[in-house]
Amino acid sequence: MTRKIPIQLTVNGRARTIEVAAHHTLLDVLRDDLQLTGTKECCLVGECGACTVGLDGRVVDSCLVLAVEADGTAVTTVEGLAVDGRLDPLQEAFLDRGAVQCGFCIPGQMMAAQDLLARNPHPTIEEVQEGLAGNLCRCGCYEQITEAVLATAGEAE
């Protein structure tokens, strides 16, 4: 039987203590153990960014992080963006600009965008493109996604 390892972490501000298998990723645990299915599983090789989450204030591909590595960390997922049922300005901007078609990549896109704006509140279009280069959109909504991020930056002034 697979040995389970106890870990403690904070997910969207809430302290959690769980037991995880060594070979389960942070993505597996978020989706299957904590039922936070906003974070998506897609390429599993760190190319598409659908599984992007914040880990101690930095975005990572959660498919490339073992859950045990997240012991003692603070994790943020797309579920943590809205507060008390009110959408984050970034989420509003994605809706306003029609940046969402099928929606599968959007949680990852928004986590990467939120991270970019935290580091660089007034990015140029090139900086947005570079900041989101690790997030692929098969619907090809890049124009609208970029516009939504720039609009959010503009509104924050």
Place this chain on the structure above:
Amino acid sequence: MQTFDYARPTTLAEAVALFEAHGPDARPLAGGTDLIIRLRDGTLRPAVVVDLKRVAELEPSIRDVGDSLVIGATTVMTDIAADARVRRHFTALAEAAAVVGSVQVRNRATLAGNICNASPAADTAPPLLVYGAIVVAFGPGGARRIPITEFFVRSGVTTLLPGEIVTAIELPLPARPMGAVHLRRTRRRGHDLASVTLCCGVDEGRVTRLAYGSVGPRPVLVVDERGVLADPATSEDAKDEIFERMFADASPSPRSMRASPEYRLAMLRLLGRRALRTAIDRSATGV
């Protein structure tokens, strides 16, 4: 994913004991951006994964040590690319660290992991070769300093001994100020592996150091000690001749999905010339 055991040593001695006890069945884990992919696809099947991130001696760090800058084994690309000292003294390494993978990958991937993975396309390898980096390793036989020119063997294989891990990468401050640049060619802008990755450095004595990767089993360093390439009086024909000799060790795989050998060699020549011009400009302005 296959199952494995997980160990989280807190001291270097404890880590080395684990590698001694398990031999090739133990794999070191730093950023995991290469390792976890290979654990998942089954090309690596270790009994135990040894996480090095809580080892006290391997804490993320970039330290000034006399005439070197020392980058700790768990230091990630994001921090290397942003460090003022790296950007000032080892500009091309900062440039290379800034284009590895995506933001998400750079937040996890380490410099030590990049060289230990020994991909021929590793972007940090050419700058490390140009800057004459020293790989500091620790294993059952104690500490060992390996010149980066003696580190890479072929894809996935280095000269690290069984049980040895990289603890740091030392960057000696150049004796003579050097201008250097990292350039690469990818299939698309943004997040991609390099079809050609290259670094050129020119110092005050006009010595040109050129290193290139992704065009053979391991990255290659070539040096124009006589200063002919960087001499403004040298004719273009004479430069072409030197470049051709420098690129003689390039042997791109015909089976690569990223680019044909013909394209890679053409881009190597183009980027080599471009990088030389930029390196000369930077050596003149002291960047």
